[in-house]
Amino acid sequence: MATWKDLQEQSLTRESLSALLGNEIPAIRIRNFATAAECELFSRAAKTGNVKYYSVKKKIGYIGQAQYEYRWNPDKSEYFEAVREARKDLHDVLSRSFDPVQRLMDRLRAVYPADVDVAREPGLGEYYAGIIRLASQGVDLHADFAPINTIDYSISSIDSQLGWNFFAEDPGAGGLTTVHNAPWNPERKPGEIPQSYGLDHAIVAGAPTFTYAPTAGDVVIFNTRNPHEVSAGEPGADETKDRVSIGSFIGRLPDRSLVLWA
Template structure:
């Protein structure tokens, strides 16, 4: 069922952030989040960092660690061990540029009435937050929603999930993100995690959608329970540029606090 009240981008305010958490608007854009000089140094540092690649058809480079990759692992400590190494790779990039994750946290704290911080797991420590991606070939339609994607982690207690991305470099043409207002509510079976990547297009048939461009220097935030996809760079794109971003998820916990993880 469609829930958006309009099909527009909105500025970051307390009211708009709550509306996005409630899936009432399609997106928030923070224009001029970083200067052109900051974008250039971040992009250069990311491209020369420890880039790995997901095992999916479209080539997606990344630096960092996704909790989703450990969704089936009953020993949560394995994920938090991986977090330590992932932070080293991230800090290598940040040490040569700047920290978009902390900057985003501060901007959220300035408008949100409850606490905002990196998520943590009792007795195991902080989650990883801030995956760098190079995704000029696009990303297939998928959803991200921890209560359905993840078993037995603290983040499964959230009631809303957003995703934010800071774009340090864009291809100029293509690389667009399309979000479909068809909140994911799959049939669930006890102890199983439903497929959430490479979704069938019938799930979004007839649903309103919103498409945004990855403009370098900006942050865009949207509700990731809605199916979303990224188009590949198109003809006419600058061959010397990639779609370089860093981002994470933002979840609302039962006490209304916001927590970040990737």
């Protein structure tokens, strides 16, 4: 994969989206994606929704369903059954605020020359897209790339993977995302899925890095094959606020269309 040509985030255009898919730039930021009033409504609805927690050391609350949790599951229908329940929890939040997922797809469609839609699995239906997270304690170093993470699903045919997050609330200090320009390419054995969370920092040693703040109202998009991590809130952070976001992955299929899933 190409390396970054500079360390600056760019606005969303057809050219910048192509560059990000090619890993030529570190990130795209869509400023003022939502108003202050929309952010407040979304954050309030998320905090009072059906929040669950991942079984990792740092406490990460979420609403929705991650396909990654079903990567070992031989019966794909179990994931799509879980999707139906997850959509109910998401709808509860969106019905009390607004729909960032649809708005993001509309923004992508305005600049991308091929189709943009939620991913589908033949015979099973649509994937889930749009995980809400409350992650003020940070997120450990990890990478996301479906051809390595998810070998038995149709999304494994993508050739590039991005992640986008809309931030409805930020703590004011900390909660920074650092992306390392060291595309993940672990040793692979037939039938095995390598560890992708809690990665050793040795794999990114010496790589260029890009760090961005989760500014409320903005969307940030980056290439998730690059290992990335989120810092915890720092002294000076507003303890009444959390790092509230919603996002998903964006993959490019062989026909050049873009598909979303979480």
